[in-house]
Amino acid sequence: xxxxxxxxxxxxxxxxxxxxxxxxxxxxxxxxxxxxxxxxxxxxxxxxxxxxxxxxxxxxxxxxxxxxxxxxxxxxxxxxxxxxxxxxxxxxxxxxxxxxxxxxxxxxxxxxxxxxxxxxxxxxxxxxxxxxxxxxxxxxxxxxxxxxxxxxxxxxxxxxxxxxxxxxxxxxxxxxxxxxxxxxxxxxxxxxxxxxxxxxxxxxxxxxxxxxxxxxxxxxxxxxxxxxxxxxxxxxxxxxxxxxxxxxxxxxxxxxxxxxxxxxxxxxxxxxxxxxxxxxxxxxxxxxxxxxxxxxxxxxxxxxxxxxxxxxxxxxxxxxxxxxxxxxxxxxxxxxxxxxxxxxxxxxxxxxxxxxxxxxxxxxxxxxxxxxxxxxxxxxxxxxxxx
Amino acid sequence: xxxxxxxxxxxxxxxxxxxxxxxxxxxxxxxxxxxxxxxxxxxxxxxxxxxxxxxxxxxxxxxxxxxxxxxxxxxxxxxxxxxxxxxxxxxxxxxxxxxxxxxxxxxxxxxxxxxxxxxxxxxxxxxxxxxxxxxxxxxxxxxxxxxxxxxxxxxxxxxxxxxxxxxxxxxxxxxxxxxxxxxxxxxxxxxxxxxxxxxxxxxxxxxxxxxxxxxxxxxxxxxxxxxxxxxxxxxxxxxxxxxxxxxxxxxxxxxxxxxxxxxxxxxxxxxxxxxxxxxxxxxxxxxxxxxx
Numbered sequence: 001x002x003x004x005x006x007x008x009x010x011x012x013x014x015x016x017x018x019x020x021x022x023x024x025x026x027x028x029x030x031x032x033x034x035x036x037x038x039x040x041x042x043x044x045x046x047x048x049x050x051x052x053x054x055x056x057x058x059x060x061x062x063x064x065x066x067x068x069x070x071x072x073x074x075x076x077x078x079x080x081x082x083x084x085x086x087x088x089x090x091x092x093x094x095x096x097x098x099x100x101x102x103x104x105x106x107x108x109x110x111x112x113x114x115x116x117x118x119x120x121x122x123x124x125x126x127x128x129x130x131x132x133x134x135x136x137x138x139x140x141x142x143x144x145x146x147x148x149x150x151x152x153x154x155x156x157x158x159x160x161x162x163x164x165x166x167x168x169x170x171x172x173x174x175x176x177x178x179x180x181x182x183x184x185x186x187x188x189x190x191x192x193x194x195x196x197x198x199x200x201x202x203x204x205x206x207x208x209x210x211x212x213x214x215x216x217x218x219x220x221x222x223x224x225x226x227x228x229x230x231x232x233x234x235x236x237x238x239x240x241x242x243x244x245x246x247x248x249x250x251x252x253x254x255x256x257x258x259x260x261x262x263x264x265x266x267x268x269x270x271x272x273x274x275x276x277x278x279x280x281x282x283x284x285x286x287x288x289x290x291x292x293x294x295x296x297x298x299x300x301x302x303x304x305x306x307x308x309x310x311x312x313x314x315x316x317x318x319x320x321x322x323x324x325x326x327x328x329x330x331x332x333x334x335x336x337x338x339x340x341x342x343x344x345x346x347x348x349x350x351x352x353x354x355x356x357x358x359x360x361x362x363x364x365x366x367x368x369x370x371x372x373x374x375x376x377x378x379x380x381x382x383x384x385x386x387x
Numbered sequence: 388x389x390x391x392x393x394x395x396x397x398x399x400x401x402x403x404x405x406x407x408x409x410x411x412x413x414x415x416x417x418x419x420x421x422x423x424x425x426x427x428x429x430x431x432x433x434x435x436x437x438x439x440x441x442x443x444x445x446x447x448x449x450x451x452x453x454x455x456x457x458x459x460x461x462x463x464x465x466x467x468x469x470x471x472x473x474x475x476x477x478x479x480x481x482x483x484x485x486x487x488x489x490x491x492x493x494x495x496x497x498x499x500x501x502x503x504x505x506x507x508x509x510x511x512x513x514x515x516x517x518x519x520x521x522x523x524x525x526x527x528x529x530x531x532x533x534x535x536x537x538x539x540x541x542x543x544x545x546x547x548x549x550x551x552x553x554x555x556x557x558x559x560x561x562x563x564x565x566x567x568x569x570x571x572x573x574x575x576x577x578x579x580x581x582x583x584x585x586x587x588x589x590x591x592x593x594x595x596x597x598x599x600x601x602x603x604x605x606x607x608x609x610x611x612x613x614x615x616x617x618x619x620x621x622x623x624x625x626x627x628x629x630x631x632x633x634x635x636x637x638x639x640x641x642x643x644x645x646x647x648x649x650x651x652x653x654x655x656x657x658x659x660x661x662x663x664x665x666x667x668x669x670x671x672x673x674x675x676x677x678x679x
Contacts, residue, residue, distance in 0.1 A: 085629070114489050114490070114570070116569040116570055116599050117599070119493045119496035119570050120493065120497075121493070134642055150497060151490060151497065152497050189490065192489070219488050219489050219490070219635075220635075221486045221487060221488045221489070221635060222488035222489070222490065222491075224463060253630050253632070263543075264543055265541060265542045265544060266567060266633025266634045267539070267540065267541020267542065267543065267544035267567065267594070267596050268543040268544040268546075269632070270622035270623040270625075270626055270633075270637065271547070271622040271623075271664050273623075273626070274622065274623070274646075274664070275663075275665065276625075278663060282625075286630075286633070291542065291543075292407075319546045321525060321526045321542070321543060321546055350550060351526055374664050375663075375666065376665075
């Protein structure tokens, strides 16, 4: 799960990680009040959306007077911000963060993530802060410092000192690092984060370490033990169809293509999307109905796929194991009774109770195209695409 | 021969009295697996069908000589269950559970490094040696005994691949799902090493997906250590970056973990890469021609 910068900074503040003074605003009037309370200019106004690259997209601006605050806040609130992470359709800005401007001496990069291959937590830092860190890692990997922490043993002061000394920040700042990195680690650990990132982490002219930006992602599998974090969820930032799918525990991701698909199992779902692409179509979604899907889940999944107007055809691919083919067939038949299906539907199923499933589909009288196997399904999709 | 499980496997099921645990225990028994014990804390002394239930894994191992555990415990308690099995000295632990938090799995993985237990999974379909022993949730009848070892990160995609092999009359020595999580126990390399050493296995099928670099590392290993022919498949060519495609581990981030990079690594390692899933069985028939 992703949260906004201002929410991440609330968590930083709770863990005593220094952040700029400021507050979130939902309107121009609120922005003015925050700016007045800060008592000095310039102030920085930052669009709050769940995507990076906001500065380049025009979503981060300075204001040097109350008049300018009004003007900038009005400009950013309600704008559709397009960045390299939002996709071409962009995201509407509904809230802004208003903060004090600071005198920056140096911009650094710092993040904490789980490392898959070592099963340890890795702290990453770089002197090349403020830049696209993926580019830094690709072009100049030697500029990325990595320090691994054993999760059982936990963070020790020397981990933090190692990061600081290798960043060449000088003795006074090493002390600040030795305090702040363990606090960030505790935040990462206590809240089951999948990412804690500060880019840039700044050193001010008066030698203070401050998190100018804040990004936190959480491990979805651990949210059950962090009910307070669930309150940070912002449905405005999610695709409405994905929100709808999540109500039924369906694993659905909306994509840009024209062929809807419903599959059981994530690996087979990805492979089915690839089959669609090879057949000349573009997948309109990823949908894994899961191993133990009920007829009701299948019905809802089918309905959600069909409510995407871009969908020109649907491919259902089920390898019945725990999810039996007869259950799938019943779900599809029920969904057909409730929603008007205007596009061709290709069904391929195999595995447990496949004969019974095929019989239910046949006797339903529905206009479904039954495929023998994946190859046949791909050919059928291909001929629909060509029409 | 086979790898990791066979007729000698004495299976214990953790979470045997739950809905999933009961259902799949019965399926395993029906396949011929020797299920000797179950564990559900607080239900020691009861029976699930004919299987005695114990309160702790230690009790179950002591009383029944179980040498493999299959775990159906819900995600919040699964890390604990895996560590309990390892602490009781169970040599092979197969964790089916999906949705275990990453930090829990980190603890588990670091703990397992201090024991002699092998973990398969979590978030996996399990392992089957066709005709001998099924430890997992895969549909038994699609498998047939034979010379090909199968390793995969996913569940139903493995069934698809195995089904196509069987359709072509190509049997399997052992099929293992290593799971779709970012941190898991047994990896591709462990399985490759075991299949290379297993005389029954004449060829290997490796099914990967986007996310991480396990496939690339496996390819490097194959170049240096594997002499048996390998056929590979990677799912997720059309997956967009930054979105988790169902499996917690299936995510392209920071330009790494793409399907194309994995396919390239496989080709470079001399693996026959199947790009069209519909032709998987047919391509295997050609690629394994000499050994099957």
